[in-house]
Amino acid sequence: MRYVSVSKRGTLIVWNSDLSNIKPLEMCGDSFSKKQNRRRFQDLTTDAVYMANVQNIAVATLTNGIHFFDVTTASGFEQVHLLGLSHAATALCYWYDTEAPGEKCVLMWGDDKGSVNLLWFLQPFKGLFEIPFTNQTGPLKIFMPNISAHSALISYQHIPKIHSEPINKILYEPHDELIITSSESPASSVVIIDVKQKSEKYIWRIEKGVKCFDFSFSLSLLVTAGVGPAVRLWNRNVTSRPTAVLLSHQTSVVDVVIHQALGKIFSYSKDAVLKIWDITSQQCVKTIELIFPNIQACVSPEQGSFPLLLSLTADPVLLVTCREYLAKLRLTESNKTESNKSGLYTCALYNPHLAQVITACADSTLTVWDVKTGIKRVEVRNAHGKEEVSCMALDVHQRRLISAATNGTIKVWNLLNGLNLHKLETVSNTKVTGIICHHDDQLLATGWSRQISQYSIAFSKDIYVKTDLSWKSGYQHREDILAMDHCLGLGLLATGSYDGVIIIWTLALQKPITRLQQGKVQLPVHRLLFLQKRAQQSHLRSGAVLLSSQAGSVCWWSVYGPRHNHGQFYVPDELDESVMGLSTDQENTLLVTGDTTGSIKVWDISQYALSPGDMESAKELPPVLHSWRGHERAIVSSEVLVYESQLFVLSASVDRRACLWTREGGCVGCFGQKKQWDLSNPDTYQTNRHEAERCVEV
Numbered sequence: 001m002r003y004v005s006v007s008k009r010g011t012l013i014v015w016n017s018d019l020s021n022i023k024p025l026e027m028c029g030d031s032f033s034k035k036q037n038r039r040r041f042q043d044l045t046t047d048a049v050y051m052a053n054v055q056n057i058a059v060a061t062l063t064n065g066i067h068f069f070d071v072t073t074a075s076g077f078e079q080v081h082l083l084g085l086s087h088a089a090t091a092l093c094y095w096y097d098t099e100a101p102g103e104k105c106v107l108m109w110g111d112d113k114g115s116v117n118l119l120w121f122l123q124p125f126k127g128l129f130e131i132p133f134t135n136q137t138g139p140l141k142i143f144m145p146n147i148s149a150h151s152a153l154i155s156y157q158h159i160p161k162i163h164s165e166p167i168n169k170i171l172y173e174p175h176d177e178l179i180i181t182s183s184e185s186p187a188s189s190v191v192i193i194d195v196k197q198k199s200e201k202y203i204w205r206i207e208k209g210v211k212c213f214d215f216s217f218s219l220s221l222l223v224t225a226g227v228g229p230a231v232r233l234w235n236r237n238v239t240s241r242p243t244a245v246l247l248s249h250q251t252s253v254v255d256v257v258i259h260q261a262l263g264k265i266f267s268y269s270k271d272a273v274l275k276i277w278d279i280t281s282q283q284c285v286k287t288i289e290l291i292f293p294n295i296q297a298c299v300s301p302e303q304g305s306f307p308l309l310l311s312l313t314a315d316p317v318l319l320v321t322c323r324e325y326l327a328k329l330r331l332t333e334s335n336k337t338e339s340n341k342s343g344l345y346t347c348a349l350y351n352p353h354l355a356q357v358i359t360a361c362a363d364s365t366l367t368v369w370d371v372k373t374g375i376k377r378v379e380v381r382n383a384h385g386k387e388e389v390s391c392m393a394l395d396v397h398q399r400r401l402i403s404a405a406t407n408g409t410i411k412v413w414n415l416l417n418g419l420n421l422h423k424l425e426t427v428s429n430t431k432v433t434g435i436i437c438h439h440d441d442q443l444l445a446t447g448w449s450r451q452i453s454q455y456s457i458a459f460s461k462d463i464y465v466k467t468d469l470s471w472k473s474g475y476q477h478r479e480d481i482l483a484m485d486h487c488l489g490l491g492l493l494a495t496g497s498y499d500g501v502i503i504i505w506t507l508a509l510q511k512p513i514t515r516l517q518q519g520k521v522q523l524p525v526h527r528l529l530f531l532q533k534r535a536q537q538s539h540l541r542s543g544a545v546l547l548s549s550q551a552g553s554v555c556w557w558s559v560y561g562p563r564h565n566h567g568q569f570y571v572p573d574e575l576d577e578s579v580m581g582l583s584t585d586q587e588n589t590l591l592v593t594g595d596t597t598g599s600i601k602v603w604d605i606s607q608y609a610l611s612p613g614d615m616e617s618a619k620e621l622p623p624v625l626h627s628w629r630g631h632e633r634a635i636v637s638s639e640v641l642v643y644e645s646q647l648f649v650l651s652a653s654v655d656r657r658a659c660l661w662t663r664e665g666g667c668v669g670c671f672g673q674k675k676q677w678d679l680s681n682p683d684t685y686q687t688n689r690h691e692a693e694r695c696v697e698v
Helices: 144-150 532-536 689-694
Strands: 003-006 011-015 021-026 031-033 038-040 045-051 056-061 065-070 077-083 089-095 105-111 116-121 140-143 154-159 167-173 178-183 190-194 202-204 212-216 221-225 231-235 244-246 253-259 264-269 273-278 283-289 308-311 317-322 325-330 345-351 356-361 366-370 376-380 389-394 400-405 410-414 420-424 432-438 442-447 453-456 481-487 492-497 502-506 511-516 527-530 546-550 553-557 565-570 579-584 590-595 599-604 624-629 635-643 646-653 658-662 667-670
Touching: 003 045, 045 105, 056 089, 089 167, 105 167, 140 144, 144 154, 167 212, 178 212, 221 253, 231 264, 253 308, 264 308, 345 389, 345 635, 345 646, 356 389, 356 658, 389 432, 400 432, 400 442, 442 481, 481 527, 481 546, 492 527, 502 546, 527 579, 546 579, 553 579, 590 635, 590 646, 599 635, 599 646
Parallel strands: 045 089, 077 140, 212 253, 432 481, 579 635
Antiparallel strands: 003 011, 011 021, 031 038, 045 056, 056 065, 065 077, 089 105, 105 116, 116 154, 167 178, 178 190, 190 202, 212 221, 221 231, 231 244, 253 264, 264 273, 273 283, 308 317, 317 325, 345 356, 356 366, 366 376, 389 400, 400 410, 410 420, 432 442, 442 453, 481 492, 492 502, 502 511, 527 546, 546 553, 553 565, 579 590, 590 599, 599 624, 635 646, 646 658, 658 667
C-alpha cells in the first residue's frame, strides 16, 4: 500500500505504508525557470483521485484543466494534460468495475458552476486517450472542445446546473447508478440523481449548505456537516429532517467518513480534533486531539478540502492531513492497542511430514502446532527481533523451517526444538516476500529488493550462510516483487511484481523465458500458484498451469504456446477486495481461496481451463462447492492439507485467529484454544466457531 499527497502548487509525493517519502512527482507548467532549467507550475490544485485499474492519478486545477499521471512504473510521469474545460473542476470521483477492470469506467467531476461532468473511458486497457507518436517531450495536451477526436476511447456526458454554487464533493454509487453531490448552497446542499436522469432527484436543503458528506448505500445512510460543529445523519429517502444530530465538536467540521464494517463515523474539525461515533447508539465513543507541529495556541490551523482518507486494507488505517503534515491512525479494536501485535498472524503453512502447522505473527513469534490435537509444540519469540515475519517455507526434507522478515533477514530453524540453525546473509534491508527451496536444499529468496538471491543450506554447519548473487539476468522487474512459486516438474520459477508483471524463469539456466501481463495495465500480483499435478501430465501442460491473484481476481496462465491468458474470475463477494490465500489439493481438482473479507471458498477446477482450445470452460465461473465466512477480518494464508486421507483447510487471519476447517466449512477448532481436538474423531470438532474463539489463549 502506498499513499499520494497533493499540494496546492501541484507537487505529488508518494509515500510508503510507514509514511516514508518515496518520490515526488511534479506537474508541468507554462512558465520557464532558467535557474532550475524547467517549467514551473503556477496553478492551484482542487482535487485528485487514483484510477486504480489503469494506475493513473488525475489532478484537477483551477485553470480548467485535469492532469493525468501514469504511475505504472517506479518513476511516474505526467502523460496527459486535459485542458480547456468549460469550467474549473472542483471535486473528482472515479469508478470502475473491479470484477471487469478492463470494461467501461468513468471519471466524473463537479465544477464551479454546479454542474457534473462524466468522462467515460470505453476501453481503458487499450488507453485512456488516443496518444499519437511524437518526438516532443512533456505531457500530451488535449483540448476538451476536441474530445470528439478520441470517440473510439472516450464518451463525454454533461449534467448542468445541479447546484447554484460550486460542487465541493462528488460520489458515485454503482448499485443504482447514483451521483451524490454537495455544495454550500442552502437551496441545494446535497443532491442525489441517477446517471440517466430518469428518476426523481433527492434534494437536501440545509441552512448554510454542506461542506462535506459521506454516503453508505447498504446502510441507506447520509452523513453531512456544514459551517457549524454539528454532524447530521439522514435517511437517504427522507430529505425533510435528519434522523440524528451529533453535537460534540467545538469548531466547524471539515470532513466526515463512514466505516461501515466497524459501524462507526469519523468526524474531523477545524481545530484538529477527531471524533469517533457509534452509528447504532449515535454516541461519541472516542475523542482524539491530534498534535501537529504547525498547530499554535488559539489559532485554527489551515485544513485542506479533503483531510480524511480511510484506507480499508487488511490492517485498516485513517490518514489525516493538517496543512503540510500527514498523520496515520491505525483502526484497531478498543481492547487491543497498536503495539499489541501478539497473535496478529502474517502467514501459516502445513508440514505433512511432521503433521504440524506453523504460524508466524507480526510480533516476530513462530509457533509450531500439532495438527491432530491443536496443541502447541514449539514457540520461538523474537525470531527476527521485533520485525514482522513476512513469509515462510520448508526445506526439501520438511524438517527445517525457513523464515524471512520485513527487514530482509532470513533464518533457518529446527522444527523439533526451535533452535536457530542458520542465519543467511542479508542482501537488502527491504521486505522478503518469497522463499522457495528446490533440489539439494538450494534456497531462492526475493522481495522488494527485486533481486533473486541464492543460498545453499544442504550440508552447511556454519551459523552464517553467505549469499550467492550469481543469479543470471539481474534485475528484470521494475517494481517490487510480491509473490513467487516454482514448479519442479517443469523446472520453472515464477515471480510476480507490484506492476502486474509475471516473469517465468528456467531454474537450470536462470533466465527469463516468458513475460506474462494482462493488457497494457495491471494490478499487483499478490499470490502465485503452480498446478503441479497438471504440469506433470504432458497433455495438460499447454493449458493453464499457473494461477495468480490480482485485485480480487484469480487469473489462469499457461507458460507455453502463443496464448498465455486462459481466463480469470473475481472471487470476493464484495468490491475492492483481494485474494491473499490461494491453494489447491494434490490432484488439482479443488481450489481454495481466502480473501480480505474473511471468506473462504472451495472451487471445483477439475474441468477449468484444461487446454488452449477449451476456452468455453473459462468463460464461466468454476462451480463453488463450499463457501463460508471464516474470519472477521482479512485472511493472509489459506492452505489445503490432508490428514489420514481426509481433506482439511487451514486459514490464518489478521483477526488473531488461525483455524482448521473441514472441506465443507465445519470448524475443527482455532489453534490456541484450551479444548484440544482429535482430528480422527469428528465428535471433538468445535462446531461453534465463536465458542472456539472465546477459548483461545491470548
